[in-house]
Amino acid sequence: MKRLFLIMLIGLFGLSVIAQKAKKEEKGNVKVPAAVSTAFQKDYPSVKKASWGLEKNDFEAEFKLNGVETSANYDKTGKRLEVETALKTKDLPKAVLDYVVKNFPKHKITEAAKTIDSKNKVTYEAEITLKGKSSDLIFDANGNLLIKGKN
DSSP states (O other): OHHHHHHHHHHHHHHHHHHHHHHHEEESSOOOOHHHHHHHHHHOTTOOOOEEEEETTEEEEEEEETTEEEEEEEOTTSOEEEEEEEOOGGGSOHHHHHHHHHHOTTOEEEEEEEEEETTOOEEEEEEEEETTEEEEEEEETTSOEEEEEEO
């Protein structure tokens, strides 16, 4: 019975991951509402070129800000939900780097980012890779692990 429950639980988790990935992003011919476009221009007046897509039900602009890959997510009313900025691995907080070295000594950090949400909550993301398999680690501003997810 426990084995059946475990198999069902794993199956449900797998289906939810597939559904999230399918719903996660749509790029290309996305019609951006005027409220979103206006909010983006107000937030980033120096940005002349952005690539728009859908992430879940929100609008995501990908652009370079001062030469750094950045993305900003907005709801349909133009409220900015989060901003994610790419980081060099060495720019992650020391506590994050220490955690990865201690808990994943054979893995390599392949991507890093800093996210600020609409409430100014800061999180850090470290994508770690080993033998072609990646996982995302999400940390709070103090370097405490919040989430470990597979890609």
